[in-house]
Amino acid sequence: METLKSVIPEHIVQTVKSSSSVDDLISSSSSLLGFLVGLAQFQQAVSELGDPDLGCCGKSLEASLDFKRRGNLSFRSRSFDDALRFYSKALRLAPPPPRGDKSLLASLFLNRANALHNLGLVEESLRDCHRALRIDPYYAKAWYRRGKLNTLRGNYKDAFRDITVSLSLESSPAGKKQLQSQLLAIPHFLNQHNAPSSSGAVDYLPNLQSQVKLRCVSTKDKGRGMVSECDVQQASVIHVEQPFCVVISKSCRETHCHFCLNELPADAVPCPSCSLPVYCSESCQVQSGGMLSTNEVHKTQFFQSLPDDIVEHIKSVTSTVKNYSETECVQEHQHECQGANWPAVLPSDTVLAGRVIIKLINQGEIAIDLSNLQEKLDLSHSYSKMSPESKLELHLLSIVLIWCLNKSFCPDLSVCETSVTQTILLLSQIKVNSMAIVRMKSSGDAFKCIPAGNVSEKEPIQSLEQIRVGQALYKTGSLFNHSCKPNIHLYFLSRGLVMRTTEFIPMGCPLELSYGPEVGKWDCKDRIRFLEEEYFFHCRCCGCSQMNISDLVINGYCCVNTSCTGVVLDSSVAAWESEKLNHFLAAPKSLDNHFLVSEKVCTGVSEVASSLLTKPSGSLHLEADKCLKCGSRCEVQYSHVEVNKAWNNLRRVDELMNSGRANISVLSDCLRSIAVLRTSLHMYNKDIADVSQLTLFMPKDSKHCYSILHMLIFRKNRHYTRFTFLFVQAEDKVAQACYLAGEMKGAREHCEASIKILKRLYGDEHVVIGNEMVKLASIQLASGDSCGAWETTKRLSQIFSKYYGSHAETLFAYLSCLKLEAAQAVNFCS
Numbered sequence: 101m102e103t104l105k106s107v108i109p110e111h112i113v114q115t116v117k118s119s120s121s122v123d124d125l126i127s128s129s130s131s132l133l134g135f136l137v138g139l140a141q142f143q144q145a146v147s148e149l150g151d152p153d154l155g156c157c158g159k160s161l162e163a164s165l166d167f168k169r170r171g172n173l174s175f176r177s178r179s180f181d182d183a184l185r186f187y188s189k190a191l192r193l194a195p196p197p198p199r200g201d202k203s204l205l206a207s208l209f210l211n212r213a214n215a216l217h218n219l220g221l222v223e224e225s226l227r228d229c230h231r232a233l234r235i236d237p238y239y240a241k242a243w244y245r246r247g248k249l250n251t252l253r254g255n256y257k258d259a260f261r262d263i264t265v266s267l268s269l270e271s272s273p274a275g276k277k278q279l280q281s282q283l284l285a286i287p288h289f290l291n292q293h294n295a296p297s298s299s300g301a302v303d304y305l306p307n308l309q310s311q312v313k314l315r316c317v318s319t320k321d322k323g324r325g326m327v328s329e330c331d332v333q334q335a336s337v338i339h340v341e342q343p344f345c346v347v348i349s350k351s352c353r354e355t356h357c358h359f360c361l362n363e364l365p366a367d368a369v370p371c372p373s374c375s376l377p378v379y380c381s382e383s384c385q386v387q388s389g390g391m392l393s394t395n396e397v398h399k400t401q402f403f404q405s406l407p408d409d410i411v412e413h414i415k416s417v418t419s420t421v422k423n424y425s426e427t428e429c430v431q432e433h434q435h436e437c438q439g440a441n442w443p444a445v446l447p448s449d450t451v452l453a454g455r456v457i458i459k460l461i462n463q464g465e466i467a468i469d470l471s472n473l474q475e476k477l478d479l480s481h482s483y484s485k486m487s488p489e490s491k492l493e494l495h496l497l498s499i500v501l502i503w504c505l506n507k508s509f510c511p512d513l514s515v516c517e518t519s520v521t522q523t524i525l526l527l528s529q530i531k532v533n534s535m536a537i538v539r540m541k542s543s544g545d546a547f548k549c550i551p552a553g554n555v556s557e558k559e560p561i562q563s564l565e566q567i568r569v570g571q572a573l574y575k576t577g578s579l580f581n582h583s584c585k586p587n588i589h590l591y592f593l594s595r596g597l598v599m600r601t602t603e604f605i606p607m608g609c610p611l612e613l614s615y616g617p618e619v620g621k622w623d624c625k626d627r628i629r630f631l632e633e634e635y636f637f638h639c640r641c642c643g644c645s646q647m648n649i650s651d652l653v654i655n656g657y658c659c660v661n662t663s664c665t666g667v668v669l670d671s672s673v674a675a676w677e678s679e680k681l682n683h684f685l686a687a688p689k690s691l692d693n694h695f696l697v698s699e700k701v702c703t704g705v706s707e708v709a710s711s712l713l714t715k716p717s718g719s720l721h722l723e724a725d726k727c728l729k730c731g732s733r734c735e736v737q738y739s740h741v742e743v744n745k746a747w748n749n750l751r752r753v754d755e756l757m758n759s760g761r762a763n764i765s766v767l768s769d770c771l772r773s774i775a776v777l778r779t780s781l782h783m784y785n786k787d788i789a790d791v792s793q794l795t796l797f798m799p800k801d802s803k804h805c806y807s808i809l810h811m812l813i814f815r816k817n818r819h820y821t822r823f824t825f826l827f828v829q830a831e832d833k834v835a836q837a838c839y840l841a842g843e844m845k846g847a848r849e850h851c852e853a854s855i856k857i858l859k860r861l862y863g864d865e866h867v868v869i870g871n872e873m874v875k876l877a878s879i880q881l882a883s884g885d886s887c888g889a890w891e892t893t894k895r896l897s898q899i900f901s902k903y904y905g906s907h908a909e910t911l912f913a914y915l916s917c918l919k920l921e922a923a924q925a926v927n928f929c930s
């Protein structure tokens with residue numbers, strides 16, 4: 101792309117970069133398209149994007165056979181994990197019938213089933229036998245393996261039938277004899293009900309409906325927005341939606357199903373036509389567009405002698421899974437697996453745009469020059485606000501995409517200025533409307549109660565991390581506006597979007613979610629900058645237009661008067677916050693009304709900035725270098741220099757710790773710098789929290805380092821009433837350090853302190869409190885405080901169910917284990 105950019109003549113670059121309206125786009129697209137079409141480099145680039153043999157998504161018999169051979173070697177040396185990996189790779193590369201070898205595919209599935217069986221993965225192994233038999237119903241060894249697995253599962257009736265079929269296909273007398281003795285060894289199964297076999301299919305459609313009726317309205321300053329037509333209680337599901345189109349994140353291609361985006365099982369199934377996507381089940385594979393070959397089994401000479409019930413058994417085992425019709429599912433990969441290479445190479449936004457276009461073409465919704473694309477999708481965009489560089493990028497990507505679609509999918513699709521213009525607008529819609537699908541991953545899904553003093557570094561305190569597994573477009577979901585103080589919250593079940601209220605919402609009140617930034621996480625100017633850069637709008641939410649404590653203190657300095665809890669601002673923050681206040685004063689409501697919005701805000705502000713509570717007349721100016729509570733003067737400039745010195749020191753310490761050269765003298769150096777930060781910055785300042793990083797780099801084996809750190813920090817700040825807001829991360833990390841060092845008392849106290857701080861920052865019921873409580877419960881269990889763990893678990897379950905309802909345990913697998921552990925511990929004690 102960079103090479104192409106570098107050869108575009110300057111006058112075309114300028115036309116593209118200065119385009120802003122649709123009319124401009126028509127002429128800029130036309131000039132660029134005209135130039136590129138005649139360019140040999142462009143022709144070569146796009147032909148490579150459409151050629152599977154030049155790309156990485158084609159099938160290869162040689163490569164597949166090579167992986168099979170390596171799998172066999174690993175299997176023979178009993179390295180079953182390696183064998184599993186090699187057979188899976190071989191399956192991805194094996195060409196499909198009729199071009200490819202049917203028996204190769206069947207044998208690969210059976211070999212993988214054997215590896216899975218040896219790894220103790222019975223269900224997965226059974227599913228692979230099933231796959232081998234669907235490809236080749238006359239595969240004696242696959243019937244035999246299936247019989248063995250069914251015997252293991254206690255499914256004797258099926259086991260008997262499987263081995264009977266295997267026996268009917270076996271030709272050698274020795275083999276027949278062995279199978280006969282296997283049959284005799286199967287326990288008696290008369291009147292047995294077969295245990296249901298897991299299909300491996302994931303129900304990607306959450307069976308959930310919202311009773312709340314929503315309405316799309318026009319707002320004063322945010323375009324369209326969503327409101328409810330009735331009062332909505334806290335924690336209600338207000339919206340459920342399946343995506344219009346989805347694309348998996350490149351980083352998750354090998355680990356997650358390309359359709360439902362759930363984690364892949366050990367027996368993942370590849371796309372039959374190309375080597376890129378893998379799915380968790382045939383159901384996902386078919387819904388994404390992959391084809392399954394069908395087998396019609398008749399009572400052939402092989403099965404002539406078998407009784408009817410066994411023939412029925414053969415038919416039911418070897419029949420294909422349900423096929424989904426076009427209207428029922430998206431079939432989003434289907435067009436790509438005609439051999440095109442571009443979906444593997446182009447950015448996710450562009451692949452998503454390709455999927456949208458193809459879906460609309462397949463549904464017969466859009467013209468072949470895409471002239472009505474905008475009208476059909478009806479989503480907002482901010483093309484005119486994008487940077488000149490981004491505009492050039494969008495032009496190029498759109499031309500490449502239209503060209504690829506024309507060559508690899510739909511020759512009727514016109515490559516013209518109209519289709520390019522519409523694709524540019526589609527890409528800019530995707531920029532502001534698409535959502536990242538995320539999964540919460542805990543540091544240990546299998547929760548374990550760790551006995552006190554027995555904590556190893558392999559058992560970190562339970563904590564959560566977000567993984568971005570895909571990107572999707574939801575048509576109705578796109579109509580919800582952003583607020584830095586959201587009243588709804590969203591999460592994903594497979595690829596389905598679920599939205600819930602986090603507070604009571606009166607009828608007609610806007611329903612707003614956070615696009616990322618929230619009050620309490622970042623200060624106002626950082627939130628506004630982020631939203632301008634990522635979403636191209638200036639935030640007009642209540643969090644950014646109203647006063648709040650977090651925005652005042654997050655970058656503040658402390659008062660020179662040591663008994664005062666007031667905050668001192670530097671000139672840039674003071675100017676920013678003054679502007680915000682005056683913007684508010686210009687609005688019809690009074691400042692009084694403003695502070696009445698939330699009692700909590702009012703208490704918080706009076707604690708650090710009481711001067712703001714006196715009724716201002718005219719314009720309000722927040723003075724820099726002056727305590728907002730007691731009015732004392734403070735040289736922020738001087739503090740700034742001291743803080744910088746301390747930070748440089750800490751960075752050096754950080755490097756030493758990182759390279760394993762930390763010792764006690766380094767630690768005391770670090771603590772001196774922390775002391776400087778503590779005496780200069782306001783106690784809620786987020787930089788103090790960043791000090792926490794240091795504790796992460798402590799050498800894992802030096803328990804006394806933790807103890808010293810713990811002792812010094814802990815003793816210095818005994819008075820937790822002074823510890824609020826952003827000290828929280830430091831508290832959290834010290835808790836973690838104590839936990840790893842086996843100092844459970846310290847770990848619990850620091851974790852409780854961090855919860856106290858978070859409650860002041862976010863309120864008692866915010867999900868971040870729940871996350872922190874997971875850590876507290878794990879510490880309590882490890883230190884033998886079963887009653888405490890039980891109480892904490894009850895509290896955190898309430899918080900999680902407010903955010904995730906009955907899905908909490910589906911989304912966070914460790915929650916049910918934690919509940920069980922806590923319940924068992926408390927029962928054991930009582």
Ligand SMILES: C[S@@+](CC[C@H](N)C(=O)[O-])C[C@H]1O[C@@H](n2cnc3c(N)ncnc32)[C@H](O)[C@@H]1O
Nearest residue numbers: 322323324480578579580581582637639640641
């Ligand atoms: C995902 S769309 C939301 C629906 C949009 N309002 C519409 O009319 O289609 C995002 C766009 O809504 C507007 N928007 C959302 N939240 C906003 C906010 N807090 N302040 C200002 N504009 C906002 C911006 O124009 C943004 O690009």
